[in-house]
Amino acid sequence: MxxxxxxxxxxxxxxxxxxxxxxxxxxxxxxxxxxxxxxxxxxxxxxxxxxxxxxxxxxxxxxxxxxxxxxxxxxxxxxxxxxxxxxxxxxxxxxxxxxxxxxxxxxxxxxxxxxxxxxxxxxxxxxxxxxxxxxxxxxxxxxxxxxxxKSVRDLFVLGNQLTVAMQNTRSQLDRSLLRLTSLELDDCVTLGDLTDIFYLFEVLMSAGSELDKCIVQLGSEGKIAQMQREEYLSGVDEAYTLMIRDYAVDSSDEAARTIRKRLHDTVNAQLRSAKLVAKILGYGDERGEDSIMTPLGLRTLSRVPVVRDGMADKIVDEYGSLQEILEAVDDDPQRLGEIGVKNPDILASSLHRMWGKGE
Missing domain, CATH: 3.40.1700.10 (DNA integrity scanning protein, DisA, N-terminal domain)
Incomplete structure (x- = not known):
């Protein structure tokens, strides 16, 4: 056929x-x-x-x-x-x-x-x-x-188990992403750090998919579970894609979609393998768990309010990586205005505060 x-x-x-x-x-x-x-x-x-x-x-x-x-x-x-x-x-x-x-x-x-x-x-x-x-x-x-x-009672039990799992995983993921931002600003992110976070992303997304099936089966009884699901997945989709683009060999949107599918299609337990994650991101066998990984900075820049849609890509295209952006902000923040950033001083100040260099 x-x-x-x-x-x-x-x-x-x-x-x-x-x-x-x-x-x-x-x-x-x-x-x-x-x-x-x-x-x-x-x-x-x-x-x-x-x-x-x-x-x-x-x-x-x-x-x-x-x-x-x-x-x-x-x-x-x-x-x-x-x-x-x-x-x-x-x-x-x-x-x-x-x-x-x-x-x-x-x-x-x-x-x-x-x-x-x-x-x-x-x-x-x-x-x-x-x-x-x-x-x-x-x-x-x-x-x-x-x-x-399944009976409504059985579905409620399953739904409660899944929402608790999502809540706990989201808390771990949020803490890990905050730590990742600090590591990125200090230029000391390892492949092992990324592997742990990609694993949490997929555990959360998998639990969300299972809860979605449960919500469909609950019909009119699934409204609360639906609200909880939306809360625990809020902002996750964008953060996941930007993180992939930050570290993949090919940082395009199309490549990120392909990588996300490969990560999703991989058994969650296997995503604990740093070598497998490196391979999915497009690297060779030379990368080990302690290898230093340099981010483009898309995810970090997206957290700054003055960086509107599409501007993070322009900044990264201009400077190449988060560390080069930080160095440029130190040397000449006004240059950011030349590539379209409307409030370069605010962006510089925000990055300084995130880096711990604020006044």
Whole structure:
């Protein structure tokens, strides 16, 4: 299969799975019905969307074509067979519908209802929901892959664990970045220092991704977790990219995006290796953990209020590195005005204070 088509297929499947998770999240009419079904100790098989192909894979049942409500779905699930719902979850089209997917379609599921659900999701583009009355479990199937819906209580526990992890990691990261600024101004940053910080960045971003998945599953119950996530990730994206640009062999935005992806795709524990981080940044094997690394100064300059968007790049292009900028500020701060800095004295004063040379 063509690589682009494969990528498109994966992206489409992922989008359908995300839509299925959102449609079954707390606060949605479908989730209300599912909770009622679980509370009533009922089993259920529900097909959402791709109705033409779903109906072609079954027979019998009752033709309804009535408006969707949680109560109606709950009552209809008291009968055997499947309930067929339109893609927008506005109409219930069939009830007590007998599905006959191809039994040769592969599935690792064991129960009859779950096997049918998995095969129907392979045969069609429908989202297929299976509720087990015996185990009180709800599984959502897309392209044969099952996703178990967690209870709100379980999601709250997971969300709390992730927010605590993010809070602690963000505190460590903030302290490490403050220390890094001091080391940069004194020109004594080592590769080991960078390795520790890149590791913290990725731990924080990974926890944020996991919390985002949890928030999607929480639906209307996830607002507080969303606010916490935004707080702990505030400013992190820009700081991460600027730090990469400060130390990578290629400091372009495009290279920084590539490096960030490579860091993200690397198992977090492996990012504790200074040699691996050096390789990702574009250096050879000659760099060791104690190697001195010279920053361009983009991240430090971005912390100075008078350095507006794009100006940090101009300053770095003019001087080459943070240490050369500091030396130039000592020798002739007014030269900064010649390259577009509107308040060179304020910039010089800010850098002096950060360097500990302020009056």
């Amino acid at each position: 063509d690589a682009s088509k494969l990528s498109t297929g994966v992206a489409e499947r992922e989008q359908r799975l995300q839509d299925a998770i959102r449609n079954t999240a707390p606060g949605t009419p479908l989730r209300v019905a599912l909770d009622m079904i679980l509370a009533g100790h009922l089993g259920a098989l529900i097909c959402v969307g791709d109705t033409e192909n779903v109906l072609a894979a079954g027979d019998d049942g009752f033709k309804l074509d009535v408006s969707f409500t949680a109560n109606r779905l709950f009552e209809l699930c008291k009968m055997d067979g499947a309930v067929v719902i339109d893609r927008d979850i506005t109409k219930i089209l069939r009830a007590n519908y007998h599905l006959n997917p191809d039994p040769s379609l592969p599935t690792s599921e064991t129960g009859t209802r779950h096997r049918t659900a998995a095969r129907m999701s392979l045969l069609t583009k429908a989202t297929v929901i299976s509720v087990s009355s015996r185990r009180s479990v709800v599984n959502v199937y897309v392209d044969g892959k099952g996703f178990q819906i």
